[in-house]
Amino acid sequence: MFVIDCPNCGPRDQSEFTYAGEAHIARPTETENMTDAEWAEFVFMRTNTKGLFAERWWHATGCRKFFNMLRNTATDEIHAVYRIGETPPKVTANLPATPAGEASIGSGNDAVKIMTRDEEAAS
Amino acid sequence: MKRYSALELIRQGLGGHRGWDRVWRKPEPKPSYDAVIIGGGGHGLATAYYLAKLHGMTNIAVVEKGWIGGGNSGRNTTIIRSNYLFDESAAIYNHALNLWKGLGQELNFNIMMSHRGVLNLAHDEGEMRQLKRRVEANRLNGVDSEWLDAKEVKNFCPSINISGDIRYPVLGGTLQRSGGVNRHDGVVWGYARAADALGVDILQQTEVTGILTEAGEVTGIETTRGTIRTPKVASVTAGHTSVMANMLDIRLPVESHPLQALVSEPIKPILNCVVMSNAVHVYCSQSDKGELVIGAGIDAQLSYTQRGNLDIIEHQMASLMELFPIFSRLRMMRQWGGIVDVCPDASPIISKTPVKGFYVNGGWGTGGWKATPGSGHVFADLIAKDEPNRIAAPFAIDRFTTGALVAEHGAAAVAH
Numbered sequence: 001m002f003v004i005d006c007p008n009c010g011p012r013d014q015s016e017f018t019y020a021g022e023a024h025i026a027r028p029t030e031t032e033n034m035t036d037a038e039w040a041e042f043v044f045m046r047t048n049t050k051g052l053f054a055e056r057w058w059h060a061t062g063c064r065k066f067f068n069m070l071r072n073t074a075t076d077e078i079h080a081v082y083r084i085g086e087t088p089p090k091v092t093a094n095l096p097a098t099p100a101g102e103a104s105i106g107s108g109n110d111a112v113k114i115m116t117r118d119e120e121a122a123s
Numbered sequence: 124m125k126r127y128s129a130l131e132l133i134r135q136g137l138g139g140h141r142g143w144d145r146v147w148r149k150p151e152p153k154p155s156y157d158a159v160i161i162g163g164g165g166h167g168l169a170t171a172y173y174l175a176k177l178h179g180m181t182n183i184a185v186v187e188k189g190w191i192g193g194g195n196s197g198r199n200t201t202i203i204r205s206n207y208l209f210d211e212s213a214a215i216y217n218h219a220l221n222l223w224k225g226l227g228q229e230l231n232f233n234i235m236m237s238h239r240g241v242l243n244l245a246h247d248e249g250e251m252r253q254l255k256r257r258v259e260a261n262r263l264n265g266v267d268s269e270w271l272d273a274k275e276v277k278n279f280c281p282s283i284n285i286s287g288d289i290r291y292p293v294l295g296g297t298l299q300r301s302g303g304v305n306r307h308d309g310v311v312w313g314y315a316r317a318a319d320a321l322g323v324d325i326l327q328q329t330e331v332t333g334i335l336t337e338a339g340e341v342t343g344i345e346t347t348r349g350t351i352r353t354p355k356v357a358s359v360t361a362g363h364t365s366v367m368a369n370m371l372d373i374r375l376p377v378e379s380h381p382l383q384a385l386v387s388e389p390i391k392p393i394l395n396c397v398v399m400s401n402a403v404h405v406y407c408s409q410s411d412k413g414e415l416v417i418g419a420g421i422d423a424q425l426s427y428t429q430r431g432n433l434d435i436i437e438h439q440m441a442s443l444m445e446l447f448p449i450f451s452r453l454r455m456m457r458q459w460g461g462i463v464d465v466c467p468d469a470s471p472i473i474s475k476t477p478v479k480g481f482y483v484n485g486g487w488g489t490g491g492w493k494a495t496p497g498s499g500h501v502f503a504d505l506i507a508k509d510e511p512n513r514i515a516a517p518f519a520i521d522r523f524t525t526g527a528l529v530a531e532h533g534a535a536a537v538a539h
Contacts, residue, residue: 018423040524043467101188
């Protein structure tokens with residue numbers, strides 16, 4: 001289970017928090033001129049990153065404030081927590097070598113992990 | 124392909140079981156194919172099988188980064204039903220259910236299909252009204268569905284607790300008698316064997332690292348085993364749909380989440396059907412081995428790790444205890460997670476894309492298994508003809524622009 005370091009309350013169990021999806025999606029201005037495709041992009045389309053991902057969390061049973069978090073979705077490692085309005089800090093993460101690959105730790109995909117071991121044995 | 128039969132079993136038994144063929148070949152990748160399917164799960168292999176069988180496209184390959192059936196096909200709770208609310212969903216899920224009925228015979232492989240019935244419970248007045256509406260909608264669409272009151276639920280499934288003392292008492296439920304469960308490996312292996320026999324190359328441990336295009340058309344794929352030329356690439360990669368689409372800068376409205384399941388120690392037969400409860404939030408069936416197979420909702424966070432959090436499972440167990448106090452001393456043996464890609468309207472994407480020759484089948488969210496044969500059947504049609512058929516058409520990506528969503532959150536077995 002995650003322990004999330006809330007910027008206001010400190011480290012707390014994840015079950016206190018509510019997930020609020022991808023961060024830094026700005027609400028469009030001049031909405032009266034937007035096409036249906038632009039609306040679809042804002043409302044529905046998501047990056048769904050495998051790797052380093054900026055997301056919003058809400059400390060629902062704590063300070064009840066939103067904040068941003070930088071997490072590696074390939075390993076679930078939390079790299080940074082920062083406030084709404086701030087830009088994400090630069091961090092180094094353990095990323096998969098290929099787009100659909102698995103990182104060296106943190107994956108529950110045994111099919112791919114075993115392939116890697118075989119490859120190691122063969123090399 | 125040597126047909127499996129009782130006679131063949133006896134014959135091979137007398138020979139010490141040394142004469143069986145490999146169930147599918149282990150081919151080297153060819154330099155080019157007429158079509159390549161990315162993802163060797165149930166949906167991908169079904170797509171390959173129907174492409175070869177119904178559309179004569181036998182020079183095709185299925186590429187899989189791990190082993191076939193090692194992703195969500197091997198991680199789901201195998202529940203089959205088609206009691207969805209809207210016409211579009213009823214059409215595709217019932218198409219799948221009809222194919223499930225004869226699939227074991229067709230593939231000559233025991234998929235252990237058991238039409239034992241699926242109960243969807245109601246725990247409050249609002250849910251009762253909603254489920255009764257769904258029964259009527261199902262009947263209009265030719266989906267078998269009936270309403271049971273609490274006593275009838277108890278008669279159909281004697282181990283359930285319908286006491287009025289619990290927080291959310293069972294007030295009734297819907298029953299789809301043709302629903303049930305089957306064996307996930309059997310389905311994957313059956314499709315793989317049948318597709319292989321028709322000439323399809325199944326390339327395991329072959330990961331796609333890029334998709335090649337020229338002038339907006341697909342020309343091939345890059346894999347960890349070299350370049351493969353092909354004019355048609357079909358992504359059927361469940362949780363990784365966005366990862367594949369990102370290779371071509373195609374934006375999709377899906378988010379990938381862990382969905383966990385777990386099994387108990389094996390016990391004697393006690394649960395004779397599939398029980399699903401949206402309000403109490405759990406679903407459960409008993410495997411032929413005797414294990415209870417239990418699932419519930421997704422983990423809220425986006426993740427590709429194929430692991431989830433413990434609080435989700437605790438919640439799941441608490442829900443199970445509410446419905447079946449009789450299971451309170453069972454030990455849980457194994458727990459795992461798969462990655463499901465969820466669409467905003469809880470319906471799948473079966474679609475052409477802006478890149479000619481690139482097709483997407485994904486976004487099945489938490490309910491893809493039940494659709495396996497239907498999904499493969501209509502997707503093969505789309506790939507072969509480059510036009511969606513009547514069943515696939517409502518699930519095109521452009522519905523997120525036109526607004527013609529197929530909003531099926533209400534028909535999910537549990538809220539996600």
